[in-house]
Amino acid sequence: xxxxxxxxxxxxxxxxxxxxxxxxxxxxxxxIDEKDFLSKIKSNVPIKKLKNFFCTLEEQELVQRGxxxxxxxxxxxxxxxxxxxxxVNPIEWISAKYKxxxxxxxxxxxxxxxxxxxxxxxxxxxNGKELSITNYTRKATDKLDxxxxxxxxxxx
Amino acid sequence: xxxxxxxxxxxxxxAAENLALSQHHLVRELLKLGSMIWxxxxxxxxxxxxxxxxxxxxxxxxxxxxxxxxxxxTLDSSKRIERMLEKSELxxxxxxxxxxxxxxx
Numbered sequence: 001x002x003x004x005x006x007x008x009x010x011x012x013x014x015x016x017x018x019x020x021x022x023x024x025x026x027x028x029x030x031x032i033d034e035k036d037f038l039s040k041i042k043s044n045v046p047i048k049k050l051k052n053f054f055c056t057l058e059e060q061e062l063v064q065r066g067x068x069x070x071x072x073x074x075x076x077x078x079x080x081x082x083x084x085x086x087x088v089n090p091i092e093w094i095s096a097k098y099k100x101x102x103x104x105x106x107x108x109x110x111x112x113x114x115x116x117x118x119x120x121x122x123x124x125x126x127n128g129k130e131l132s133i134t135n136y137t138r139k140a141t142d143k144l145d146x147x148x149x150x151x152x153x154x155x156x
Numbered sequence: 157x158x159x160x161x162x163x164x165x166x167x168x169x170x171a172a173e174n175l176a177l178s179q180h181h182l183v184r185e186l187l188k189l190g191s192m193i194w195x196x197x198x199x200x201x202x203x204x205x206x207x208x209x210x211x212x213x214x215x216x217x218x219x220x221x222x223x224x225x226x227x228x229x230t231l232d233s234s235k236r237i238e239r240m241l242e243k244s245e246l247x248x249x250x251x252x253x254x255x256x257x258x259x260x261x
Binding site for chain 2: 001002003004005006007008009010012013014016017037080081082
């Protein structure tokens with residue numbers, strides 16, 4: 001029997017090591033900052049189903065083309081904390097921000113995916129910036145029919 | 157495990173060498189990150205282990221571990237590994253695995 005670790009974790013630790021040959025042992029590590037570690041979002045539905053959902057979001061020009069290829073990098077069905085690789089870019093939302101806020105909150109409320117506002121903000125972007133869904137209230141003028149119809153197709 | 161989510165593993169010893177760290181230091185940092193420690197079983201023989209059932213159930217359930225299988229240790233057992241590595245006294249007996257088996261672990 002051998003003890004093993006996930007290769008992805010090795011990559012994260014490499015980033016945390018201070019490159020100074022005079023330092024050894026525990027002092028070799030920088031304090032672990034939450035910025036250094038981003039876990040994949042837990043999906044409670046099969047990844048294939050989530051991919052189909054994002055395929056429709058792409059077709060409807062709500063997320064950037066090619067987002068579907070990133071699904072497995074951002075989501076997992078596993079309960080373990082799995083790190084997102086460093087080079088993986090967030091999923092870019094290209095439509096109105098309020099639609100993204102509604103969509104992510106609804107995905108969470110329906111228990112389709114799990115995660116905090118802070119985590120979602122790092123997995124999704126809007127105009128190249130983190131997509132914050134915190135403190136965002138729904139307005140009477142928000143047009144959410146398109147999002148609701150997409151939910152009906154995939155999760156009803 | 158889903159094929160699309162195939163995870164790659166590396167021996168703890170090789171990883172520690174790669175980072176120029178002791179295995180103990182490496183395990184401690186991994187636990188701080190909330191990462192799991194895993195066991196890769198040998199490629200020759202299969203083993204039977206007992207699944208610990210919920211309290212309401214009486215019987216333990218036998219579970220076969222196939223040659224080459226990889227299973228994660230529970231957090232308690234991972235911490236035990238850290239303490240054993242600190243003392244350079246690694247013993248696998250009595251360690252618990254987190255095996256997802258019909259709702260049991």
